[in-house]
Amino acid sequence: MNGGYNINKTKVTAFVLTVLILLLGLICSGCVESEELESITVRTYLEAKSENDYTVAARVVESGYMSKGYLMLTWDRVENVENKDITNITLNQTVSGNQAVVIANYTETEYHPNSNTVTGAKPVTKYFGLENTEGLWLITVISDEPLPLGASTGEIKKTPIDILTDNAIFILPAAIALLGVGIYLNKKEKAARTGASGAGSSGGAGAGVTMLKTAQIVKFVKCAPSQMKAGTKGTIDVWVKNFNKQPYQKLTVTAVFPDTVRAKNTKLKFGALSPGETAKQTWSVKTSAAGMFQIADVTVTFTFGGKKYAGALGPIRIQVA
Numbered sequence: 110m111n112g113g114y115n116i117n118k119t120k121v122t123a124f125v126l127t128v129l130i131l132l133l134g135l136i137c138s139g140c141v142e143s144e145e146l147e148s149i150t151v152r153t154y155l156e157a158k159s160e161n162d163y164t165v166a167a168r169v170v171e172s173g174y175m176s177k178g179y180l181m182l183t184w185d186r187v188e189n190v191e192n193k194d195i196t197n198i199t200l201n202q203t204v205s206g207n208q209a210v211v212i213a214n215y216t217e218t219e220y221h222p223n224s225n226t227v228t229g230a231k232p233v234t235k236y237f238g239l240e241n242t243e244g245l246w247l248i249t250v251i252s253d254e255p256l257p258l259g260a261s262t263g264e265i266k267k268t269p270i271d272i273l274t275d276n277a278i279f280i281l282p283a284a285i286a287l288l289g290v291g292i293y294l295n296k297k298e299k300a301a302r303t304g305a306s307g308a309g310s311s312g313g314a315g316a317g318v319t320m321l322k323t324a325q326i327v328k329f330v331k332c333a334p335s336q337m338k339a340g341t342k343g344t345i346d347v348w349v350k351n352f353n354k355q356p357y358q359k360l361t362v363t364a365v366f367p368d369t370v371r372a373k374n375t376k377l378k379f380g381a382l383s384p385g386e387t388a389k390q391t392w393s394v395k396t397s398a399a400g401m402f403q404i405a406d407v408t409v410t411f412t413f414g415g416k417k418y419a420g421a422l423g424p425i426r427i428q429v430a
Contacts, residue, residue, distance in 0.1 A: 147209040148200040150246045151237045155213060158184070159195035171240070171247040194218045206261020207241040318410075321420030328352070330362065330409050334427045339399040345392040345425065349379055353413070357382040360411035362390075369398045370427065379411075396429045403427070 150169045157166035163184055167177035175183075184190035198215040218230040238250035238259070250256065329350050337343035351357050360379040366372045377390040396402075407422040 145202055145204075146246050147202045147204060147211050147239055150239060150248060151200055151211045151213055152198060154237075154248060155195050155198055155215060158190055159193070161190050169246075169248055171249045174249050175251075189219075192220050192222055194220070203258050205258050207263050208259040208261050209239040209241070209246065210256050210258050211237040211239060212255075213237060318417045318419050321409075321418055323421060323423055326409055326420040326422055330422060332407065332422065332425050334425060337394075337396050337427060337429045339396050339429050342393060342395050343427075343429075345394060345404070345427070346389055347377055347391070348387065348389050349382060350387040351382040351384055354384050355414055356384060358412040360409070363406075363408050363410075364392070364404050364425070365406040366394070366404055367402050369400070369429070370394050370396050370402050370404065396427075399429050401426060401428055 153169050154166050157163070157169075161184060163177055163180040166180055167175070170180070194217070196216050196218065198213065200211055200213050202209055202211040213233075213235045215233055215235075216230060217233045219228050220226060221228050234253075236252045236254065236256045237248050238252070238256050239246050240249050240259075240262075241247075329352055331348045333346045333348070335344045335346075347362050349357075349360060349362075357379075358381050360382060362377045362379070363375055364372075366375060372392050372394045374392070377392065379388050379390060382388055403424040403426045405424045407425060408419065409422065410417070410419045412418070
């Protein structure tokens, strides 16, 4: 253990790349020409009206001017919005501080109530007055006649996103630097994983240990529990056979026992097994309750041909009467 800080490189890499993506997204959003927020507000209203969605429309209309209930009543009983579509929307806005006027030109198509037959289509021009409060544009008036642009009553409150976008040119170098750091950390992390995989280290087995799959271990290690009754002693025999032409060295088998199955010694030391040799050792256990239990993390470690190997068996299931 050293006195420094332990840095989780995976988390650092993920954090750096996430921040980078957000910064680049903000920068790009400032570079690409898009519809102004005033016009977006009006477009949202008109598209909601075309879909007869007064819930969405009410979100962009100042509630003191038109409430959700007022929109629903007017659209259903006066304007017959359900049978109309709004298409070909074009918008132009004029802004003064926190006041704006948006001129909307669109086509309104009306359909027969009981079919999809078009009964009429006409061009429409509407004038929308908007006010920005706390960074949000809301519609405050809708008129068939041109509207004067009201005098500004305050500056538009900028959101954190607005501030970042306005300073995108200054953020760009930092974003590029973060990209370099992210790529470097990502490569370093992958290299570390590759090295760990090549060394075969896993589950605390240690560096320089080659991990074997369960299917390989079960070919030469077998476990056989005896019949057991609660409150009495039982045994679990562990058989190992060396099918190879070189000896196994320092072979051990360890396991994790549940509280209801207690073993005096959880590690069995087989030591060396010559080619073709079969050896048996036994766990002596005592059970305290009836039922089906399992002994987990049965791990086999040994040295073969000068190399260290390790692997795990599946859990040993024992039935206690």
